[in-house]
Amino acid sequence: MMWLKLARSTRWICRHDNLVMASPYIRSVSKGSFNLDIRVQTNQPFCPRSLLLTGHPSYILALRLQHRRTVTTDRPGWYASIAESTPVCLTEQLLVSTQQITGLPWWASIMCTTLALRTAVTLPLGIYQTIIIAKVEALQKEIAVLAHQLRFEISVKAKEKGWSERTCKFHFKKNLRRIVSELYIRDNCHPFKASLLIWVQLPMWVCLSLALRNLSLGIGHVPLASDAALATGGTLWFQDLTLPDSTWIIPVSLGLINLFITEIFALRQLEPSKFQKYVTNFIRGISLVMIPVAATVPSSMSLYWLISSCVGLAHNLLLRSPRFRSVCRIPPTRSDSESPYKDIAAAFVAKYIK
Structure with a gap:
């Protein structure tokens, strides 16, 4: 796709007999497109009226097409960044x-x-x-025994302090997570290592x-x-x-x-x-x-x-x-x-x- 970038202020500068300069450069910003430069040279005084629009035969039109490479300030995409990264080069x-x-x-x-x-x-x-x-799987039996014991202790505490069912579940999960974490540390087998x-x-x-x-x-x-x-x-x-x-x-x-x-x-x-x-x-x-x-x-x-x-x-x-x-x-x-x-x-x- 070809993109053209035009100057913000485009105007025609005229002479009494000849056209002095057409619009400024039309520059390409994509690879494979061209730069269009329309200009003429003369030393006569200016006129307020463009002869290019009236079809005056005395103007001189110089057209230059020049191949230009891509000119962009955008950063490469994530795929290109990975493909050109140091690990890929190594x-x-x-x-x-x-x-x-x-x-x-x-x-x-x-x-x-x-x-x-x-x-x-x-x-x-x-x-x-x-x-x-294998170590995590071997711990499941021990975790099941400790969970049963913890559930019994929580039920005793609940009767003593009048805990609700929601409070019992909270304390059970909290203490069970602590027990399981201690077992993982003891056997050096945290599942994340897998x-x-x-x-x-x-x-x-x-x-x-x-x-x-x-x-x-x-x-x-x-x-x-x-x-x-x-x-x-x-x-x-x-x-x-x-x-x-x-x-x-x-x-x-x-x-x-x-x-x-x-x-x-x-x-x-x-x-x-x-x-x-x-x-x-x-x-x-x-x-x-x-x-x-x-x-x-x-x-x-x-x-x-x-x-x-x-x-x-x-x-x-x-x-x-x-x-x-x-x-x-x-x-x-x-x-x-x-x-x-x-x-x-x-x-x-x-x-x-x-």
């Missing part, structure tokens, strides 16, 4: 350096980088998250996605070894990593993997609450929405998303292994099983096939 450097050091094609370099980051960063955090959840994985994994996912986008579109901050590096760095049906996957194989595979991960979590919940059901359905919707989104971005991004989801699925299955949980010293829970993979397959068949 991630670009990491991707380019890994590809240059290993000498692998770009598709293999993206796979290796994703696998290394997910294993070195998110797997330990996933183990820590599982330990916190969300540490999300606060690390999500920014890393965003930075890698935007870094691959910048490199694929040629707007990266790190020079590549070759201008056609990503354009020829694919394999199989996605030879050009700068273009979307026209076959939709990667996007559909991404959606199926994400749905499978969601169903594993859903099958693990023995008695899901309404909130857990809402969250599960929301994640299912996100998994489906990611399919058309992945079909419109460069193949380098959708390939990274697919590999990241596959690694996440492998980590989730690994954390179900009794031997691995024993090595990581994860406390046992009531949902543990000696044959978790058979149980997942049986539950999946019973829920979706039979």
Whole structure:
């Protein structure tokens, strides 16, 4: 879209015989538009009447069209700010350096980088998250016993001091929160610590996605070894990593993997609450929405998303292994099983096939 900015005071300056100057500059403020400058030169005295409007043949019109770049004082949007941020630039450097050091094609370099980051960063955090959840689950029995004892003490106090039912509930909730907080501190297992994985994994996912986008579109901050590096760095049906996957194989595979991960979590919940059901359905919707989104971005991004989801699925299955949980010293829970993979397959068949 072309925008034109006109001077506030526009007037015509005339001569008896010639037009001296037309309106001041019409300047463009958008890239790809032009600057229009209409002016003439003469040394004769002024006249109060414009000959340009009367069609006088003696005026001289000089038209100059000049290409101008964007001139704007507006700040970049939030998306551009994130795409040009320091973490994204550092991630670009990491991707380019890994590809240059290993000498692998770009598709293999993206796979290796994703696998290394997910294993070195998110797997330990996933183990820590599982330990916190197991400790919180183990405290539920103790919390239930203490809550029963607290309810009895509150009822005795209520009879002594004549408290109303509303006052009893207030004191019960207040003291129960204090007791639960003390238990969390004692076992060092506050539930908020279980969300540490999300606060690390999500920014890393965003930075890698935007870094691959910048490199694929040629707007990266790190020079590549070759201008056609990503354009020829694919394999199989996605030879050009700068273009979307026209076959939709990667996007559909991404959606199926994400749905499978969601169903594993859903099958693990023995008695899901309404909130857990809402969250599960929301994640299912996100998994489906990611399919058309992945079909419109460069193949380098959708390939990274697919590999990241596959690694996440492998980590989730690994954390179900009794031997691995024993090595990581994860406390046992009531949902543990000696044959978790058979149980997942049986539950999946019973829920979706039979």
